[in-house]
Amino acid sequence: MIAKARPNESREFLLNPHKGCATFQHFNGDPLFPGTTWSEWGPTEFPPAEKSVVEGYLPSTVAYCRWYWQTFEPEEGRFDWSMVEGALKTAGERGQTLQVRLMPHGSDEKSRLPDWYIRKYPTRPGTQKRTPYIEAVYGGPEYIEKWGNVIRAFGEKFDGRPDLESVDMAFIGPWGEGAGECSREAVEKITSTYMEAHKKTLLLAMSEEYKMEVGVKRGSGWRCDCFGDLLVRPAPEEVPEHLRWNHMYDLYPMAVCECKAQNAWMKGPVVFESCAVPMSWYQRKYDLDFIIEQGLKYHCTVLMPKYTALPEPWMDKLRKFSNDIGYRFVVRQFQCDGAAVRGVPFEYMAWIENVGVAPIYRRYDFALRFVQGKRSRVCRAKANILKWLPGDAFLRERAAVPKTFERGRVEVFAGVVERGGGAPKVRLANEDNDAEGWLHLLTLDVE
Numbered sequence: 001m002i003a004k005a006r007p008n009e010s011r012e013f014l015l016n017p018h019k020g021c022a023t024f025q026h027f028n029g030d031p032l033f034p035g036t037t038w039s040e041w042g043p044t045e046f047p048p049a050e051k052s053v054v055e056g057y058l059p060s061t062v063a064y065c066r067w068y069w070q071t072f073e074p075e076e077g078r079f080d081w082s083m084v085e086g087a088l089k090t091a092g093e094r095g096q097t098l099q100v101r102l103m104p105h106g107s108d109e110k111s112r113l114p115d116w117y118i119r120k121y122p123t124r125p126g127t128q129k130r131t132p133y134i135e136a137v138y139g140g141p142e143y144i145e146k147w148g149n150v151i152r153a154f155g156e157k158f159d160g161r162p163d164l165e166s167v168d169m170a171f172i173g174p175w176g177e178g179a180g181e182c183s184r185e186a187v188e189k190i191t192s193t194y195m196e197a198h199k200k201t202l203l204l205a206m207s208e209e210y211k212m213e214v215g216v217k218r219g220s221g222w223r224c225d226c227f228g229d230l231l232v233r234p235a236p237e238e239v240p241e242h243l244r245w246n247h248m249y250d251l252y253p254m255a256v257c258e259c260k261a262q263n264a265w266m267k268g269p270v271v272f273e274s275c276a277v278p279m280s281w282y283q284r285k286y287d288l289d290f291i292i293e294q295g296l297k298y299h300c301t302v303l304m305p306k307y308t309a310l311p312e313p314w315m316d317k318l319r320k321f322s323n324d325i326g327y328r329f330v331v332r333q334f335q336c337d338g339a340a341v342r343g344v345p346f347e348y349m350a351w352i353e354n355v356g357v358a359p360i361y362r363r364y365d366f367a368l369r370f371v372q373g374k375r376s377r378v379c380r381a382k383a384n385i386l387k388w389l390p391g392d393a394f395l396r397e398r399a400a401v402p403k404t405f406e407r408g409r410v411e412v413f414a415g416v417v418e419r420g421g422g423a424p425k426v427r428l429a430n431e432d433n434d435a436e437g438w439l440h441l442l443t444l445d446v447e
Helices: 082-093 117-121 141-157 184-197 210-215 251-258 278-283 288-299 312-324
Strands: 004-006 021-026 062-066 099-104 123-126 133-137 165-170 203-208 220-229 270-274 301-306 329-337 346-354 366-370 373-382 391-398 410-416 424-426 439-447
Touching: 004 439, 021 312, 062 082, 062 301, 082 123, 082 141, 099 141, 099 346, 133 278, 141 184, 184 203, 184 210, 184 424, 203 329, 210 220, 210 251, 220 251, 278 288, 278 373, 278 391, 288 301, 329 410, 329 439, 346 366, 366 439
Parallel strands: 021 062, 021 301, 062 099, 099 165, 165 203, 203 220, 220 270, 270 301, 410 424
Antiparallel strands: 004 329, 123 133, 329 346, 346 391, 366 373, 366 410, 410 439
């Protein structure tokens, strides 16, 4: 007799790891930035949370922080990573993993390159922002060496940390976002340094130009820093307002295609930082539906809207977008022989659909859990869930009810568990998950 289950899909908001809405320079429960402002200075102090989630924002499993070079290498060769350690610890306490960007400098005097670098190594006036600033000669051997030391030191200390979500490959221009000149040869050298120093942690290439092309070619994900930009910029009078330049029409589609990044999401995550903040989008009457449509098209996994209050009239749509991006696993059908023998492996088949727009990029295991009274045993599948792209996955595996169980009825559950532990970490998008995250499938009669 065949035992079969077809669990109902759930549409509820799932607070699953490694995806959704991220906090910025803060963590779950911290006060929001005021109004439509934010700070580029990463946190160095970590006060306790006021709440689990503050009003006006979405719950999050990802925090994003970035720090200037002068902060973490105040003297040449002396690295201070205490702020990163503090951020990793705080993120973990708040149920988050941490995305990190290290920035050479900003766009003003306060956020400039480290003093020791300006004194000893070649610099030049930066001209690509409204305010004057000093930039490194990005393609020069001095910068390649000194920024390379940063990358290597960080990787040596943090690569592979399970609480470290990803690292931005940011090394050109203010905030590392690319506004500066750098030869292709230098881009390749610096990218290689990131890759060599981060063999386990996910890397993200900055969008557009050769740095994006070479990053995704080598298997990284990518991020953009002005997602949602539909701003009407100053232009000659003969250019109608609705045809003026913005990132969503005039940069990102071109960059993704020309950098051959259309399918990069299959290997590494796509991460979006909002252009300004969603409240300013709302005030300017941006087309939110179009922005969301584009985000899903690019197979986004994380949205970072800079941790300011989200517009209340848009909250439902932003919550749904946060829920829809990244992965979302639904068990459609499970079947096996309805009569099992203790200690004898039996075959089972499972159809799982990823109804999200991207895979998961961190390895977990699909598992069955057998329960009989106080007895419980978890049996992990061999399937690699990293390969579960949007669409169908089909498992044909074997499992066995332990010999230590008694004859009689055994309940069968499914879950996605951590590799080093038995508890579900990823909640399946089905109804009837229990408090731990196990999905009840069916009952077996065991001999």
